[in-house]
Structure formats: structure tokens, C-alpha cells
Amino acid sequence: FTIKNAQPTDHTGTYSVRVKEVESDKVPVTVTKKVPKFVKDLKANKTTLTEGEQLILECELDMAPSDVKLQINGETVPEDRVKTEIKDKKIKFTLDNIKLDESGDYTVKINDEVDSKPVSITVNADIPKFVKNLTINKKQFDLGETLNFECTLNKPFDDIVWLKDGQPIEEDAHIQFTKDGPKLKLTIKDAQPTDHTGTYSVRVKEVESDKVPVTVTKKVPKFVKDLKANKTTLTEGEQLILECELDMAPSDVKLQINGETVPEDRVKTEVKDKKIKFTLDNIKLDESGDYTVKINDEVDSKPVSITVNADIPKFVKNLTINKKQFDMGETLTFECTLNKPFDDIVWLKDGQPIEEDAHIQLTKDGPKLKLTIKDAQPTDHTGTYSVRVKEVESDKVPVTVTKKVPKFVKDLKANKTTLTEGEQLILDCELDMVPTKVELQLNGETIPNDRIKPEIKDKKIKFTLDNIKLDESGEYTVKINDEVDSKPVSITVNADIPKFIKNLTINKKQFDVGETLNFECTLNKPFDEIVWLKDGQPIEEDAHIQFTKDGPKLKLTIKDAQPTDHTGTYSVRVKEVESDKVPVVVQEKSITFVKDLKAVKPTLDESETLELFCQLSRPLKSNETIQWYRNEVVIP
Known part of the structure; x- marks a missing residue:
């Protein structure tokens, strides 16, 4: 009996032959349309990637396909996004420059009818790190200088924005950006105070460097030696000499008294490079006051107070103290020497008379005067001190007493x-x-x-x-x-993000009842936050299930596996990263006929004994029974 060009619908069924009243064994036959099968499941070069890396997916069929499509989360990946290569039964997909939003489950659809098992792909962000943070050789610049900011990243990046005071800046006639691999540089030439003073940083993707404050100032003269007089208290007719020194040669100098310029015919001015000297001969009574020097019409010296007296007391040695800054509890000693002894002496603090007390002691030794303050206190003894002898006041000496604080x-x-x-x-x-x-x-x-x-x-x-x-x-x-x-x-x-160096695997996917299942994977380093999952739900250890951890290696062992309890899809979640999902089926070992049913004698005479025998693949269980049939009717 021959059937040619068999069709699934027409020719699938159970066949037998009846000769007179005797029918042969029944032979079931199934005719199916041949569909492709995966001889090698879809597999990725890496299941956890960093954005920008290359993803390669490969599989192999048992026959050449007519149509293939790569899908992510059930949606077909556009042709311009993926490079597809088909060599006979082998298929390869390449996605360059993988993106964050391309994480998901990848499958292959063959001939619009067969889907591969999914491969779970995770794409992590590529976060820049500053190997060398933003620096500049100094923070204070003069007008016209060049500023060079530099930093080094862990690798080259393209998304770079330079910032000044938190706002993006662009290249111009002064500003230049350069990039040499991971090294970044900002150069500002001919720096200007208004345009280029500020706090600079660089933002790479979403990561910002340290903030570096810079000040650009116009260089103005500074006094390296303050204006100083040969004497601050003179008797009319004496000579007054005032001297000072700058950090640069001046273009213009003027001596002033009480804010008014001293006429040129009244003062002899000598400028030698950075040193300045003024001489006033035959000093007059009305030339008492505060003397200052104006440099280049923009910088004033500290004032020097000059007193011109008639014939009254003179300070041979004016009021002095060994230092101006004292710590709380120290002793302050002010001293001065007059040209001769005087009786009308008043010590002053901030212009007000002071008297002796537990801290303050006033002493006089001929023309020598002394003020001693013991156990000085910040509130009580900080101020400007002087001594007035008759109508003549000494130099004013400012003193600060502070509680010592750490620096x-x-x-x-x-x-x-x-x-x-x-x-x-x-x-x-x-x-x-x-x-x-x-x-x-x-x-x-x-x-x-x-x-x-x-x-x-x-x-x-x-x-x-x-x-x-x-x-x-x-x-x-x-x-x-x-x-x-x-x-x-x-x-x-x-964040410390786990990576699977070796993803979750098991040696096979089909198991018989009672077998042992061993799932294994390897991380990039040991982690503590580990959860094993079955069908997406956490599982715990019991009489069957055991978790083991050996450094970065994880293992799940299921002994005496049972179909109901242990069939499912397994994975492991480490922190927020989940491994590949591995489906496993545990099933009862089915019973089959090793030797078909046969009669010892197929033809017997009436009253003879009929003996039938067969052999099964395994012994019957206690809940399994045997039923005999004759002509498809149950034998009691």
C-alpha cells in the first residue's frame, strides 16, 4: 500500500489491513510540513555591554531560511540598524555602537513562523571619569597673561562642554579648546579682567570636573615699603624726609598733605627706579597733617601723620611696641622716650584716657615712658594706643589681641x-x-x-x-x-555595577524526575546582594534547593528534581542586574513497550491455553495498572 506526495490533512491517520475478518496491527502515521529548527540557539558575544560597544548575535538552523528578522522585545530591528549575514544555515547579526535604549530581549523570526529563544541584553551607560582633575598653575593672573586649564579623562569622549560660572563658553579670538585623546585643554590668551575672571569647569556627558576659580587683574603699583617719615613729630624749622618703595617704577608721583598736593616749589622730589624720597626743608606749623603719596593718579599710600610743634615736648624715640598682633593672655609693652622729662602725661586708647587697673601699669623713668598691659584680652585691650605729653601726642600704635584659633x-x-x-x-x-x-x-x-x-x-x-x-x-x-x-x-x-563574565548556564534543559540540576555563572567580582529567581519570583533554600558562592562564582543546585516544583525559567539577580533566563523542564520518565505484545501460539485449537507476553521499559509503579483488551473490548 503506497501513498505518494503525502499531505498533512489528507494522509495523517492510523492505518491497518483487514483480510476477511482478520485485521492487522494498527499503524499510526503523521504527515507534517517541515519547518526550520534551531540546531544552535541564538547566542550573543556579550549579554552585558557598555553603550558604544558592538553586539554580535549568531545562530544556526537545520535548513537554509527564506526570510530572517532580528527582533527586540517583539519589534523588528530596522534594516539600517543591523548588519545581517546568512551563510547557508548560519545567521549572524551585528549592531555597532550599541545604545542605552537597545537593552531588551532579542529573538530571531525565521520564515515568519519560527522564533528563537530570547537572549536578554543589558546596555549600561559609559560614564566618564577624571583621571586627572581640572587644574591651572595659579589662580591670580595679570591682564594680558595666558591661562591654561588642563585635565585628563579615563578615555576619549565627544560630549564636552567648557563652562565659566556654570554657563557654556565658546571659542573666540581669546579662547581655544584642544583635545588630544583623553587630554582636554582650555587656553585663554590675552586675558582680560571683566571677560575672563570667573570659575571654570568642564562637563563631559553628565559629569562635571572640579571648579577652578581664576582672577584676572590690571597690574597696579604696590608699596613694598610704606611711606615713612624721618620723624613724625617735628619742631618748626626742622627738615622732614618721607620715603617709600614700590614694586615697579612709577610714571607719576605727587606728595599730598590732607588730600591736597604739595606745590612743587615746596618739596624736593627724588625718584630712583622704584624708590621715592621727598624732602621738605624748614617745616612750618601749618604743615602738620596726614601725608600721602599718589602714584600714577590711581594708588595712594597709607597716611603718615606729621605733627609740627612749637617748642614743646619732643619724642626722641616715638611710641613703639615689638609687634602689632597678640594672642589672648600675652603682655603688651609700649615704650617711648622724650627729649626731657615732662609731668603732663596722659596715655590714650582709641583717643580716650586710660587708667591703671589689675591689667594696666604706667611707669616713668626720667624721659622714658612705659605702658604695660598684662594678661591682655581681645575686647578690653584691642585698640590704637598713644601717649599725650602736654599738647604733643605720640605716634598712634594699633594693636590687636585675638583668641588664637587654629589655621x-x-x-x-x-x-x-x-x-x-x-x-x-x-x-x-x-x-x-x-x-x-x-x-x-x-x-x-x-x-x-x-x-x-x-x-x-x-x-x-x-x-x-x-x-x-x-x-x-x-x-x-x-x-x-x-x-x-x-x-x-x-x-x-x-555605583558598583555587577557584570556576568560567564552568564547563567545548565548542561541540558530536559530532566527526568529525581535528577540533579546544576546552574552556574561567574561575576566580574564577588557581590553580596544575590537573589535566585524561578519564573521571575525569588526562591529560597530547602530540602531540594542549595545556593553556593565561591568568590565571584555562583551555583544553584536542585537535588531530586520534581516536575511540579522545579520545572520553570531560572535566573539570578545581583544587585539590579539579572542574568540570562534559563528554562528547564522536569518530567516523568514515560513508559514504553521494549517488546511488543506477542502470542506463544498465534493459532490454537479450541480449549487450548492462550499465552501472551510483552516487555516494558520500566517496572510499574504502585498507582499504575494493566488493562487487557480483545478486539478493543476490555477483558474483565
């Missing part, structure tokens, strides 16, 4: 300003004195002591934060003795 000789500095969560942050600084209290602060809030390890060795301070966290990015400062703050250090903490 930073080395600013707060971090071992790294950009860290990955889990790393160690170390912050160091050094003071000019031993502190009594130190606090590390983040964004103005004190960090608890159980979070940091502070170390104080004399004037050096060190803070250690182990296992840095994402929410610990921000501005770090140190508060000393509840009164002095360090300059802030900006710290950025980036």
Missing part, C-alpha cells in the same frame, strides 16, 4: 575625589596647632563617629571611611574646635 597649614585633601561604592575614602589635613575637637561634616551635617575612623597625631588629622556608599557623595569639610571650617572637598561616589 590649616595643609588643606583638607582626599585620596580620591571620584570613588566607586565600597571603596575606602581617606581625608587628611594639618593645622598649625593641636586641636581640642574635630568633626568631619558632609554637606554641613556631622558624620557619626561610628561611620568614620578619625586619627589625630599632634597637628595632623586623618579620617577613614570604609565601604563608601552612594549617598555619601557631597562636600566634605572639617570643623575645628566648633569655630574653624576647612575648605570643602567635593567627593563623587559612583
